[in-house]
Amino acid sequence: MSTQTDNQLIFELSRPGRRAAAQAPRALPEERLSAIPQALRRKQRPALPEVSELQVVRHYTNLSTRNFAIDKQFYPLGSCTMKYNPRGANRAAMLPGFLGRHPLAPESHSQGYLACLFELQEFLKEVTGMQGVSLTPMAGAQGEFAGVAMIRAYHEARNDDARTEILIPEAAHGTNPATAVMCGYKVREVPVNKEGDVDLEALKAACGPQTAGLMMTNPSTCGVFERQIDGIAKAVHEAGGLLYYDGANLNAILGKVRPGDMGFDVIHMNLHKTFATPHGGGGPGAGPVGVSERLKPFLPTPIVGREEDGRYRWLDQHDLPQSIGHLSAFMGNAGVLLRAYFYARVLGREGMIRVGEYSTLAANYLLKRLEAIGCTPAYPARRASHEFILTFAKESKTLGVSAMDIAKRLLDYNQHAPTTYFPLLVPECFLIEPTETETKEALDEFVAAMESILAEARDNPELLKGAPYSQPVRRLDDVKAARELDLVWSNV
Amino acid sequence: MSTQTDNQLIFELSRPGRRAAAQAPRALPEERLSAIPQALRRKQRPALPEVSELQVVRHYTNLSTRNFAIDKQFYPLGSCTMKYNPRGANRAAMLPGFLGRHPLAPESHSQGYLACLFELQEFLKEVTGMQGVSLTPMAGAQGEFAGVAMIRAYHEARNDDARTEILIPEAAHGTNPATAVMCGYKVREVPVNKEGDVDLEALKAACGPQTAGLMMTNPSTCGVFERQIDGIAKAVHEAGGLLYYDGANLNAILGKVRPGDMGFDVIHMNLHKTFATPHGGGGPGAGPVGVSERLKPFLPTPIVGREEDGRYRWLDQHDLPQSIGHLSAFMGNAGVLLRAYFYARVLGREGMIRVGEYSTLAANYLLKRLEAIGCTPAYPARRASHEFILTFAKESKTLGVSAMDIAKRLLDYNQHAPTTYFPLLVPECFLIEPTETETKEALDEFVAAMESILAEARDNPELLKGAPYSQPVRRLDDVKAARELDLVWSNV
Amino acid sequence: MPFIPHTSDDVQAMLAAIGADSIEDLFDEIPAHLKAGALAGLPEGLSEMEVTALMAARARQDAGALCFLGAGAYEHHIPAAVWEIATRGEYYTAYTPYQAEASQGTLQTIYEFQTLMARLTGMDASNASVYDGASGLAEAVLMALRANRKSKSGRVLMPEAVNPRYRQAVAAICENQNVELVSVPFNTAEGTTPVAALADHAGEDFAALVIAQPNFFGALEDVDALTDWAHAQGMLVIALVNPTALALLTPPGEWGEKGADIVIGEAQPLGIPLSSGGPYCGFMCCKQQHIRQMPGRIIGRTVDLEGRPGFTLTLQAREQHIRRSKATSNICTNQGLAMTAATIYLSLLGPEGLEAVAAHSHANTQDLVARLSAIDGVSLAFASPTFHEAVLRLPKPASEVLPKLAERGIIGGYDLGLDFPALADCVLVCATETRIADDIDLYATVLAEVLA
Amino acid sequence: MPFIPHTSDDVQAMLAAIGADSIEDLFDEIPAHLKAGALAGLPEGLSEMEVTALMAARARQDAGALCFLGAGAYEHHIPAAVWEIATRGEYYTAYTPYQAEASQGTLQTIYEFQTLMARLTGMDASNASVYDGASGLAEAVLMALRANRKSKSGRVLMPEAVNPRYRQAVAAICENQNVELVSVPFNTAEGTTPVAALADHAGEDFAALVIAQPNFFGALEDVDALTDWAHAQGMLVIALVNPTALALLTPPGEWGEKGADIVIGEAQPLGIPLSSGGPYCGFMCCKQQHIRQMPGRIIGRTVDLEGRPGFTLTLQAREQHIRRSKATSNICTNQGLAMTAATIYLSLLGPEGLEAVAAHSHANTQDLVARLSAIDGVSLAFASPTFHEAVLRLPKPASEVLPKLAERGIIGGYDLGLDFPALADCVLVCATETRIADDIDLYATVLAEVLA
Numbered sequence A, B: 001m002s003t004q005t006d007n008q009l010i011f012e013l014s015r016p017g018r019r020a021a022a023q024a025p026r027a028l029p030e031e032r033l034s035a036i037p038q039a040l041r042r043k044q045r046p047a048l049p050e051v052s053e054l055q056v057v058r059h060y061t062n063l064s065t066r067n068f069a070i071d072k073q074f075y076p077l078g079s080c081t082m083k084y085n086p087r088g089a090n091r092a093a094m095l096p097g098f099l100g101r102h103p104l105a106p107e108s109h110s111q112g113y114l115a116c117l118f119e120l121q122e123f124l125k126e127v128t129g130m131q132g133v134s135l136t137p138m139a140g141a142q143g144e145f146a147g148v149a150m151i152r153a154y155h156e157a158r159n160d161d162a163r164t165e166i167l168i169p170e171a172a173h174g175t176n177p178a179t180a181v182m183c184g185y186k187v188r189e190v191p192v193n194k195e196g197d198v199d200l201e202a203l204k205a206a207c208g209p210q211t212a213g214l215m216m217t218n219p220s221t222c223g224v225f226e227r228q229i230d231g232i233a234k235a236v237h238e239a240g241g242l243l244y245y246d247g248a249n250l251n252a253i254l255g256k257v258r259p260g261d262m263g264f265d266v267i268h269m270n271l272h273k274t275f276a277t278p279h280g281g282g283g284p285g286a287g288p289v290g291v292s293e294r295l296k297p298f299l300p301t302p303i304v305g306r307e308e309d310g311r312y313r314w315l316d317q318h319d320l321p322q323s324i325g326h327l328s329a330f331m332g333n334a335g336v337l338l339r340a341y342f343y344a345r346v347l348g349r350e351g352m353i354r355v356g357e358y359s360t361l362a363a364n365y366l367l368k369r370l371e372a373i374g375c376t377p378a379y380p381a382r383r384a385s386h387e388f389i390l391t392f393a394k395e396s397k398t399l400g401v402s403a404m405d406i407a408k409r410l411l412d413y414n415q416h417a418p419t420t421y422f423p424l425l426v427p428e429c430f431l432i433e434p435t436e437t438e439t440k441e442a443l444d445e446f447v448a449a450m451e452s453i454l455a456e457a458r459d460n461p462e463l464l465k466g467a468p469y470s471q472p473v474r475r476l477d478d479v480k481a482a483r484e485l486d487l488v489w490s491n492v
Numbered sequence C, D: 001m002p003f004i005p006h007t008s009d010d011v012q013a014m015l016a017a018i019g020a021d022s023i024e025d026l027f028d029e030i031p032a033h034l035k036a037g038a039l040a041g042l043p044e045g046l047s048e049m050e051v052t053a054l055m056a057a058r059a060r061q062d063a064g065a066l067c068f069l070g071a072g073a074y075e076h077h078i079p080a081a082v083w084e085i086a087t088r089g090e091y092y093t094a095y096t097p098y099q100a101e102a103s104q105g106t107l108q109t110i111y112e113f114q115t116l117m118a119r120l121t122g123m124d125a126s127n128a129s130v131y132d133g134a135s136g137l138a139e140a141v142l143m144a145l146r147a148n149r150k151s152k153s154g155r156v157l158m159p160e161a162v163n164p165r166y167r168q169a170v171a172a173i174c175e176n177q178n179v180e181l182v183s184v185p186f187n188t189a190e191g192t193t194p195v196a197a198l199a200d201h202a203g204e205d206f207a208a209l210v211i212a213q214p215n216f217f218g219a220l221e222d223v224d225a226l227t228d229w230a231h232a233q234g235m236l237v238i239a240l241v242n243p244t245a246l247a248l249l250t251p252p253g254e255w256g257e258k259g260a261d262i263v264i265g266e267a268q269p270l271g272i273p274l275s276s277g278g279p280y281c282g283f284m285c286c287k288q289q290h291i292r293q294m295p296g297r298i299i300g301r302t303v304d305l306e307g308r309p310g311f312t313l314t315l316q317a318r319e320q321h322i323r324r325s326k327a328t329s330n331i332c333t334n335q336g337l338a339m340t341a342a343t344i345y346l347s348l349l350g351p352e353g354l355e356a357v358a359a360h361s362h363a364n365t366q367d368l369v370a371r372l373s374a375i376d377g378v379s380l381a382f383a384s385p386t387f388h389e390a391v392l393r394l395p396k397p398a399s400e401v402l403p404k405l406a407e408r409g410i411i412g413g414y415d416l417g418l419d420f421p422a423l424a425d426c427v428l429v430c431a432t433e434t435r436i437a438d439d440i441d442l443y444a445t446v447l448a449e450v451l452a
């Protein structure tokens, strides 16, 4: 009944000669372009849409409403820390003085911005227990890259060049092995035991002169705290390797345990998780790296330094000749860093500690409530960290209902689905992370939805397989998407 | 299936002790309040909601989605000019320098703002053909008030105090008679003929020494241009009355005919219609008044004047001792005026003329298309202005389907309903105003929806009576709302 | 053609459907001699970029001063969420909610606003906003005249300690209906309106007494005594209040024995920017028995065909679009978006937060007064307790001092000489929670220099 | 507790459900000696008001200069609608669209972005963004190494006229995989990379040649000749382009006989603010045959259970979350919101609008160069045609001149001596459509004074 335009593409709205005229500068006489050789000129205008301003506003406003978002729904995606993104951070980062600053503006015209960044560096050192921080990586994965590249640079600087392997627990996030390979390493997976801890004996066996380092997160992606962290650190360090901390799960321990104190040599943080900057439907993020003393010379540039007289300046290759270098054209996702700075200032010391506490409280509460209605925890003997894993292996076997079916059905209850099928080692799993910013009522509603869905799964499993029913589209055909690639619109 | 929270009231989300803590200043020790006598202190805190920041953001974000809006739908409300509200105007009016300016800031700190207002005054004079403008009225109705108060002040200044009546065509908007009464006048209605023109003979008969003035709009709320405007003006003026122009329909004639040239003595403009400022779900608007030479001394204050040296200053009671005075605490809806200024500057001379042209084109096109699918125009022999009237008297009689039923059913087609049952003199009517900013495709979609609904009306009239079906609520019980008043929430 | 989507093909097709040769033909019913010329007085159109640059330069011109003005408009912190949500297209570009089913967002928001204002003021009902506090006071006066059936005089008692700009607006709006506003002087030592000042009028016929709390001088009136006196005289009480102050002060619904009858105020302090004076948002509340005399839009909760709760315009028989010349007011468009902002603001602040804002504003003003009156020749003009404004007497006319402060980037307050010749050496100053200690220090330093 | 909603009742109820006595108990699996201390190095928390005031003061500190810097980041007019829509909660606070049915808004937006970029570049396919242009060039180099199956050398030809910051990032990212970047000098008279400069490498094994259009000096390369040469040598062509320039210049898909193979660029000029360097948005396009070597997210159009069209992540077997160590890249989070902004921007500008922006930028730069090189001792350094940047030779080292301009509020350009010792007296200047005649006049006046 709703009209055709609903999900038309912007290209379908186009009509030759239509324009959003207020946005276009006046056309110039062709002779003002005479300096550009005709041979280099485009023959035909690109087929961008020709639409009015109202059409654009209406199209993208309506499109946006076809999204779930933290601002609208509970969004308990495990490992993603979908907490409230303060609107105040957005306003502060969008101040004209910040938005208009050219990245290469002279330091004389950058002291305000540099002051924020310098302080953010200091705050991150303090909460992680590391000795140096560079804010430049543009997402978690680039932070990982920077971290592993520093490990490599460290070994190379010591001419310790037999180290060709990075150890990674099998539960790790996909970016970990992908990063190791991008840094020229081979990946060796380390098994995880039934309780979600690393198999320490296997790890010890894997360590050796070929070991460049170990990448892990703690609490791990199993949603539990790795209790043998001391033993792990010892094993790796004794083999001459370094310890990398994937900070995606930092939210769980913020203010409670510091990676630096656990023996990690290098860490990246996902500010778009722990520091509440928005995900924007896929990005941008920011993945600052922190390092122990011995890795400081290798930090990626630029970094903000403070002079004796209190003035701030960029530290670059001149100051850090051993740096792994520049990872972007300028210095990373400044606007994200400013949002994180805002958040850090509002939280302050006490607030940071509360993040770890209340995110852990919420996860353990939700776990217990879900267990009580019949869900199966993957690690029933363990405390949850800020997230936890359920497995629907039983439901899958007995009812033919998969974790994906349950996930899709949750959308009909106006609940975003948790992360599904990750980590890979737990079959038919949900990784659930409620965060500290959701009310108890929101958690209870999720439990109620799950309870209702489990009943549906018993009474009418077909219902779940057809889900969702309430969204703009029913379940999508991923196989067709990959087989019959349709990646750009063609009018024909 | 969707969760309970969907339309809970903000009060229902409240829990004792919950806070959006980042928004509250630190609590002060009670002694800092000791200067306030205890007897004047509130005994109990007001029962405002106690909710978290995320809850507020989520609640009002979700609530907002339960609205139709120009940014999402075609919204052809007659007499309301629901055209595109440029986003650039919002950004310009929200510039920190404008937002932060105190209304009583000294002129030395107000030259930027005053320059915009002065120019807006000049622009409005030019497009209306009037000799003086005051921007201060805060909506159309307050502009009407100012206009009629000036008429009164004019007669009083001439000691012409037998004039006790305002003439108003029966098709007029409700604010016209209400305003006349607020200004201490009696209202005398003037009939409108079958072609939508004022009954000139009746008007002449009604004119006399008791006539203070006539309020009308042209094109009228019948959606047609009043062809006898010269005769009307002559009749009223000869009786010693003044002519008031309700500028709600200015969009139709912008750049084509000027009220000043038609003989009007005073006019208000709805900037929230003709000048594209947003309606905000009911306001704010701005209703500047323009006057002919003889009413200039009576304009409401303040007005912006320009000194010889180019500096701007406020003109107030000192400068205009005969002014009808101040209509608000400061000078009206500044932020709306700045948006209108933005719009006027973007449009410029040519753009203003195009508004009248293309809004008229759209209305006449839509009228013809609707006529072709079987709709009944109220004034089939007439050109449409920027709007036109359909009557469903026939459908009502033969099918038992009312204009309201059709209106509600349109919502299911994702089309906002036109204005219904106004003007009162046309039975079962729609007043339809498409505006110049909607595409031909949007108009065609509306026609398609109407065609489909007319078919439904014939085949299944009950369907229409139950409409809408696609909205957050079905049709609401207005009678119960008025009988069992529930105007504020009580938790008990 | 900015904002107009029609291509020349569209225009041809549309004209063909109409059966017209040109757009000009569509204006053929207009007498030729009335056609407008070229609008030569208007400039050429500009692009969004050009107009934005022009307006940005002008906005910058006016920015940057440190402001201690209140006098009816107050700079409070506005949470970023307020306007980021209020300017969502769904709120920003919707019309008045005439089609209730397609406007539940706006309607529920208004219902929540009505509830918030009723709770803050201690009254039974609220409308959906009037234009601003000043014009709203005029509406309140007219409402009182309708509601007080016993009074025939058309007279209302209006203390001089009520904001003079409000008094002017009330006069401009009400005098057309022959309403008489009778002044009540203030006590020049206290800056308040004691019951004694009303004694002369005992036994006379007035429809209502206006009580401002705090009054224009920031001073706190003895509202209980004033209310009881008015009620004893058969007058209604119109309370004019600052909504922030209500977090600390007795709500009008609890004034005296029976409480105020009508409450009016300016919601600007609740999340609405100074913005040169508007759009602001008048709020208006009343006792249940007067609800049918209330002007403006009112939203009611009802049910739909399936019995689900929903919201709709109600009591429309008071409004101009139904009752025309018999309406309670001509108001149609109101201040919807500003009302939305106030609703979000109050939800974010909550009872404790609003109290903290009020307390900081009070305390900062106390500090400001202490710092400034420590300067030679500067003193507090009135003895009464105040909320977040106060009157300081200077050793020179305010009209000499304030421009010198302005030159040095400080907007030092309101020159009371503009309205009260006897107070020509007085300024009304204000410090909300946004004027922190450093700001106050700076003002004190500069004022001392300017007066030296 | 900012952002945490739990009341003490909530906490008690939650602990009871868990069966724990205190929140601290929940951390009982953590070895005691690892517990953190008080975080003494962090400041106390502040309110939104306080942090906003602090950051606003800092932002003001950096504002106000007139900037003629380009060098990879360009100030264009950004229509207000772009960010008012992009920051709607639905776009701003959604995650990566892993649940396709609940993310059609983001997914369709990406599909439209992919189409826009493919059309602008003349290529077959696009991804959903990479971090920025520089890191994206590194990804393009790695992609070319995978895609060019015939080449075994791990070597890529990298002209010196490519933005030195891009070259640095490519080196930092690629050298871990032993990629060798072989420099190609530029012609010092022309500021371009002629085919002649490549002649030495004819017959050698390179996986790809990078061609920047315009190059870092703003100069226009002979892209057809370069492309054909590279293809003749069995190399792939990586085009590094400015998206605004593509409104005027031959799209990479049409370079030479066969067109470029991979296109990379920085989408920042398309509606993304300067914002100190980020978030920006790398865009990446390729020919159909290389699509499976593309890094990053890609959206495909498909159908749902009922046959309705819809959008979903596709070709995920290239990505880390599926393929882990065998993925084409480790990229996960990308620049989604900036991509959304670019999509809205291109829709608003349309083909004519983007062309006009490009034309004005070119023309203003021409004017700027003419005005500045009329000053004694100032001259154009290179003879080649340029797009919207150009190199001026000064009579003094740029490192002396630029700070003096900055003192007078003009950020005069990029000091090429930082990267090219031979160009220490050269500045790279830029004027987009936002630098109007008055701005250019002011620069010329001030530069003349500074050099006098």
Ligand SMILES: Cc1ncc(COP(=O)(O)O)c(C=O)c1O
Pocket (backbone or CB within 6 Å): A079, A080, A139, A140, A141, A142, A173, A175, A176, A217, A221, A246, A248, A249, A270, A285, A286, A287, D331, D332, D333
């Ligand atoms: C455990 C873990 N590591 C690393 C990453 C990668 O971070 P990003 O997506 O910011 O590149 C993620 C994000 O999903 C993650 O969950």
Ligand SMILES: Cc1ncc(COP(=O)(O)O)c(C=O)c1O
Pocket (backbone or CB within 6 Å): B079, B080, B139, B140, B141, B142, B173, B175, B176, B217, B221, B246, B248, B249, B270, B285, B286, B287, C331, C332, C333
């Ligand atoms: C014809 C006419 N006159 C007057 C008005 C009143 O304008 P406002 O709502 O701005 O007070 C309107 C608005 O609906 C109208 O349509």
